[in-house]
Amino acid sequence: MNCIEIIGNGIYLPKREVLNSEFNEKFKLDSDWIYKRTGIEKRYYVEKETIENIAVKASLEAIKNSKIDKENIDIIVVATTSTEKIMPGISFEIQKRLDIKKCMCLDVLAGCSGYINAFDIVRKYIALGEAKTGLVIGVEEISKYLDYEDINTAILLGDGAGATIIQKTEEKKIYSQYIESIAQDGDILTCHNNEKLYMDGKKIYKYGITKTVENIEKLLEKTNEKLDNIKYIVPHQSNIRILENMAKRLNISFDKMYTNLKNVGNTFCASIPIALNEMYEKNLLKKGDKIILIGYGGGLNLGSILIEI
Amino acid sequence: MNCIEIIGNGIYLPKREVLNSEFNEKFKLDSDWIYKRTGIEKRYYVEKETIENIAVKASLEAIKNSKIDKENIDIIVVATTSTEKIMPGISFEIQKRLDIKKCMCLDVLAGCSGYINAFDIVRKYIALGEAKTGLVIGVEEISKYLDYEDINTAILLGDGAGATIIQKTEEKKIYSQYIESIAQDGDILTCHNNEKLYMDGKKIYKYGITKTVENIEKLLEKTNEKLDNIKYIVPHQSNIRILENMAKRLNISFDKMYTNLKNVGNTFCASIPIALNEMYEKNLLKKGDKIILIGYGGGLNLGSILIEI
Numbered sequence: 001m002n003c004i005e006i007i008g009n010g011i012y013l014p015k016r017e018v019l020n021s022e023f024n025e026k027f028k029l030d031s032d033w034i035y036k037r038t039g040i041e042k043r044y045y046v047e048k049e050t051i052e053n054i055a056v057k058a059s060l061e062a063i064k065n066s067k068i069d070k071e072n073i074d075i076i077v078v079a080t081t082s083t084e085k086i087m088p089g090i091s092f093e094i095q096k097r098l099d100i101k102k103c104m105c106l107d108v109l110a111g112c113s114g115y116i117n118a119f120d121i122v123r124k125y126i127a128l129g130e131a132k133t134g135l136v137i138g139v140e141e142i143s144k145y146l147d148y149e150d151i152n153t154a155i156l157l158g159d160g161a162g163a164t165i166i167q168k169t170e171e172k173k174i175y176s177q178y179i180e181s182i183a184q185d186g187d188i189l190t191c192h193n194n195e196k197l198y199m200d201g202k203k204i205y206k207y208g209i210t211k212t213v214e215n216i217e218k219l220l221e222k223t224n225e226k227l228d229n230i231k232y233i234v235p236h237q238s239n240i241r242i243l244e245n246m247a248k249r250l251n252i253s254f255d256k257m258y259t260n261l262k263n264v265g266n267t268f269c270a271s272i273p274i275a276l277n278e279m280y281e282k283n284l285l286k287k288g289d290k291i292i293l294i295g296y297g298g299g300l301n302l303g304s305i306l307i308e309i
Numbered sequence: 310m311n312c313i314e315i316i317g318n319g320i321y322l323p324k325r326e327v328l329n330s331e332f333n334e335k336f337k338l339d340s341d342w343i344y345k346r347t348g349i350e351k352r353y354y355v356e357k358e359t360i361e362n363i364a365v366k367a368s369l370e371a372i373k374n375s376k377i378d379k380e381n382i383d384i385i386v387v388a389t390t391s392t393e394k395i396m397p398g399i400s401f402e403i404q405k406r407l408d409i410k411k412c413m414c415l416d417v418l419a420g421c422s423g424y425i426n427a428f429d430i431v432r433k434y435i436a437l438g439e440a441k442t443g444l445v446i447g448v449e450e451i452s453k454y455l456d457y458e459d460i461n462t463a464i465l466l467g468d469g470a471g472a473t474i475i476q477k478t479e480e481k482k483i484y485s486q487y488i489e490s491i492a493q494d495g496d497i498l499t500c501h502n503n504e505k506l507y508m509d510g511k512k513i514y515k516y517g518i519t520k521t522v523e524n525i526e527k528l529l530e531k532t533n534e535k536l537d538n539i540k541y542i543v544p545h546q547s548n549i550r551i552l553e554n555m556a557k558r559l560n561i562s563f564d565k566m567y568t569n570l571k572n573v574g575n576t577f578c579a580s581i582p583i584a585l586n587e588m589y590e591k592n593l594l595k596k597g598d599k600i601i602l603i604g605y606g607g608g609l610n611l612g613s614i615l616i617e618i
Contacts, residue, residue, distance in 0.1 A: 001437070076490075080395075084502035087390040087607035088495035089418040095492035105490040105608065106426050109398040109416040117415050124433040128310070130486075177439075181385075181414040183404035186397035193393035193502040298396035299414065 001127045003173040006309065008066020008165040009277035012057035013264060014044045023155050026148075034155050035262075039240025043158025043265030045143040051083055052093040055139040058161035058273075059094050062135065065280075066165040070098050073165075074131035077122050078107045079114030079269040081191050081298060082142045090139060104131070111189070112236060112268040112297025114138065116305055119164065119293070120177045126168050127175075137163045138269035147196035156239065157197070158265030162273025174290060178219035179303030182211065189298040204297075208242040212296050212304075213249045219292065219304045227252060230306070231289040234279065236296055237261035237271040258284075268297065285309045310436045312482040315618065317375020317474040318586035321366035322573060323353040332464050335457075343464050344571075348549020352467025352574030354452040360392055361402040364448040367470035367582075368403050371444065374589075375474040379407050382474075383440035386431050387416045388423030388578040390500050390607060391451045399448060413440070420498070421545060421577040421606025423447065425614055428473065428602070429486045435477045436484075446472045447578035456505035465548065466506070467574030471582025483599060487528035488612030491520065498607040513606075517551040521605050521613075522558045528601065528613045536561060539615070540598040543588065545605055546570035546580040567593075577606065594618045 019042050020034040035041055046054060055078060063070050078091040085093070089107030104125075110117040115138035122134035139161040148154050185207065188200040212235070220227060233256060235243055240259060247257045260275050267274060272293050279285055289309040296302035328351050329343040344350055355363060364387060372379050387400040394402070398416030413434075419426040424447035431443035448470040457463050494516065497509040521544070529536060542565060544552055549568060556566045569584050576583060581602050588594055598618040605611035 082395065086392065086418055086502060087420050087498070087500040088492060088609070089420075092420075092490055092492035092495050092608045092610070095490055096495055099493065103490060104426075104488045104612075105419065105492060105610065106423075107418040109395055109418065110414065111396050111398075111401075114415075117413075121430055121433075124430075124437060128433060128436060179413045181401060181404055181412060183397060183401035183414060184408065186401050186405055189396070191396040193395060299401045300397070301401070301414065303413075 002129060002168045003171060004123050004126050004166050004175060005169040005173060006164055007167045008062045009273065009280050010058045010061025010065055010163045011274045011277045012054045012161045014046045014049055014054060014159050016045045016047045018043050018045055027151050038156055039261055040156065040265045041262050044160060046141045046159045051139055051141040052090055054161040055090050055137050056094055056097045058163040059098065059135055059137060062163035062165050068133060068165060070100050072133045073100055073103050073135050075104045075122055075125050075134040077118040078137045078139060079110065079118040080107065080139050081112060081114065081268050082140045082145055084193055111299035111301040113295030113301045113303055114269045115272045116179060116293060116295035116303035119305060120179060122166055123175060126166065132168045134166045135163060136166060137161060138273045140268045140270050142268055145191050145197040152201040153197055153199050156266045158267050160264055160267040160270040160274055162270045162277055164273050164276060173308040174306060176219060176223035176306040177303060178215055178222055182300040185300050191298060205242060207300060208238055208296060209245040209249060211302055212246055212294055215302050215304050216250065216292060216294060219306055223306050225306060229290055230292050232256055232258045232291045233294060234258045234272055234275050234291055235294045237275060238266050311438060311477045312480060313432050313435050313475050313484060314478040314482060315473055316476045317371045318582065318589050319367045319370025319374055319472045320583045320586045321363045321470045323355045323358055323363060323468050325354045325356045327352050327354055336460050347465055348570055349465065349574045350571050353469055355450045355468045360448055360450040361399055363470040364399050364446050365403055365406045367472040368407065368444055368446060371472035371474050377442060377474060379409055381442045382409055382412050382444050384413045384431055384434050384443040386427040387446045387448060388419065388427040389416065389448050390421060390423065390577050391449045391454055393502055420608035420610040422604030422610045422612055423578045424581045425488060425602060425604035425612040428614060429488060431475055432484060435475065441477045443475045444472060445475060446470060447582045449577045449579050451506065451577055454500050454506040461510040462506055462508050465575045467576050469573055469576040469579040469583055471579045471586055473582050473585060482617040483615060485528060485532040485615045486612060487524055487531055491609040494609050500607065514551060516609060517547055517605060518554040518558060520611055521555055521603055524611050524613050525559065525601060525603060528615055532615050534615060538599055539601050541565060541567045541600045542603060543567045543581060543584050543600055544603045546584060547575050
C-alpha cells in the first residue's frame with residue numbers, strides 16, 4: 001500500500017472583505033461583540049466571481065507551490081456545500097480550465113466536513129496505486145445561501161477556497177482516518193438550493209465540542225497513537241469558543257489547536273485547507289511531524305485524519 | 310487487499326408512468342417515432358415523492374434482497390445529477406430514515422456516470438479494510454430539470470433509483486476499473502440548479518459510441534482480459550442507437566449488451582443499478598461470471614468496472 005504526503009497548498013479568498021463593523025451596525029452590536037463570541041474579525045464574500053473561479057485560483061496556486069506539472073494530476077476531488085453546479089461539477093470545471101488532458105474528477109457533498117472525505121478518497125486512490133498525484137479542494141460560496149437577518153450564521157460564515165496537492169511517496173509515512181456520519185441529527189445544520197442556510201447554533205455548539213473529541217479519541221485508538229505525539233490539531237474553523245472547549249476537553253494547550261478563523265471566518269469545506277496553507281506558509285510544519293485534521297458539520301458528518309508531514 | 314462481491318440489489322420506480330403517447334401528441338409524432346429512435350416505450354416521473362424517498366425505497370429493497378442487517382452497512386454513497394439537497398445529502402437522509410447507528414455517508418456528483426464512481430469508492434474502502442459492507446445508490450429526479458419543449462431530452466429521460474449492496478468476500482474475485490474525465494467537452498451535457506437540463510444530442514451520440522469503446526478497451530488492457538470472457542456489458546442506458554453502435558464497434562453480439570431502457574428510459578445515475586437489479590431478478594448472472602459496467606455522460610465523465618459475480 002502506497003504512502004502519501006502533502007506536497008503543496010494554495011488558497012484563494014474573494015476580493016470583498018467584510019469587517020465586523022458591517023454587522024455591528026445592522027444588528028446594533030458593541031464593536032467587540034462578534035469577536036468575543038466567535039474569534040472572527042473579518043470574512044470574505046464572492047462578488048463578481050463564481051465558485052468555480054475561486055476553486056480554480058486556489059488550485060493554480062497549489063500547483064505552483066508544489067512545483068508539479070499539472071498533467072501529473074491523476075484525480076481532482078472537490079468538497080463543497082454551496083454549489084448549484086451539479087453537472088458538470090466544480091472538479092470538472094477545474095480540469096477544463098487547467099486543460100488537464102487525463103485525470104478523474106468528482107465532487108463530494110458531505111457537509112462542512114467534506115474536505116476530510118475528499119482528502120481520504122484521494123488518499124485511497126493513491127494507496128491502491130490507481131493515482132500518484134491528487135488535487136483536493138474545499139470551496140464555498142456560502143454567502144449566496146446566507147440569511148443576513150440570522151445573526152447565528154451571518155456573522156460567522158465566509159467564502160473561500162483551499163487546495164491541497166497530495167502525492168505518493170516512497171517514504172514510510174503514517175496515515176489514518178476515522179470518518180463517521182450522525183445523520184439522525186442532520187436537521188440542525190442544512191443548506192439546500194433555493195433555501196437559506198439554517199443552523200441551530202446551540203445544538204451545533206454541543207455537537208462541536210463533544211462528538212469531535214470522541215472522534216479524535218477513536219482515531220488515536222485506531223492508530224495506536226498518543227495525543228502527546230501530535231504537533232497540531234487542524235480543526236474545521238467553526239467558532240473560537242468551540243475550538244477552545246475542544247482543546248480543554250482534549251486536555252491540550254490551545255496553542256496545539258491551529259486557528260486562523262480570525263481573518264477568514266468559518267468557510268465550511270474550505271476551512272481546513274485554508275488553515276493548512278497558512279501553516280505551511282508560516283513554516284510551522286517539518287518533516288516527520290504528525291498532525292490531525294478534524295472536520296465536523298452538516299450531515300451531520302465528522303471525520304479526522306492523522307497524517308505525517 | 311480485500312475482494313468484493315455484489316450481494317443484493319433494489320430499485321424503485323416512481324408511480325407516474327409516462328408513455329410515448331404523451332409526447333406523440335405534444336410533438337405531433339408518429340406512434341413509433343420515439344421507440345424507433347430511442348428504444349424507449351415508457352419512463353417514470355416523481356410526482357408526490359421526493360428524491361430521498363425513492364432513494365430510501367430502493368435501499369430498503371436492496372437490504373431486504375441481500376438479507377443483511379442494516380446495521381452492518383459501513384458506508385453509503387449516493388450518485389446523482391439532479392438534487393437540490395446539498396447538506397445533508399441524500400446518503401445522510403438514507404442513514405437517518407433507515408436509522409443506521411454507525412456508518413459513513415457521502416454524495417457524489419460526477420455526471421450520469423456517477424454510479425461508477427460511487428461503486429468504485431465503496432470498493433476502495435472495502436479493499437483497504439475500512440468497510441465490510443457498502444450501499445451504493447444511483448438516484449435521479451431528472452423530471453424536475455427537464456425542458457418539456459426540448460424533444461432531445463424530454464422523450465429520453467426518466468426518474469428512478471437503484472441500489473446495490475457490495476460486501477467483502479474471502480473468495481478471490483477479479484475487480485478492475487478505468488475511470489476518466491473529459492471536462493474539456495463538458496458543455497455538451499449540463500444540469501445546474503435553477504436551469505433546465507441541456508444536451509447537444511449529436512455530440513453526445515458521437516461521444517457515447519467512441520469514448521466508451523476506447524474506455525472498455527483500456528479497461529481490458531489494464532486487466533489483461535478479453536472481451537470474449539465477459540458475459541455481459543451493462544451500459545448506462547442512454548439510447549438504444551448508442552448501445553447498438555457501441556456493440557458493433559466492440560464487435561460483440563448485441564445480446565451481450567444488456568439493455569432495459571425500453572421500460573424505464575434513461576435514468577442517468579440510476580440506469581446501471583436498475584439494469585443490474587433486473588439481471589439478478591432474471592437470474593442471468595451466476596457465480597464466476599465476469600461483467601463490465603460502463604457509465605458515461607455529463608462531465609464529461611466515463612468509467613468502466615470489470616467485476617466478477
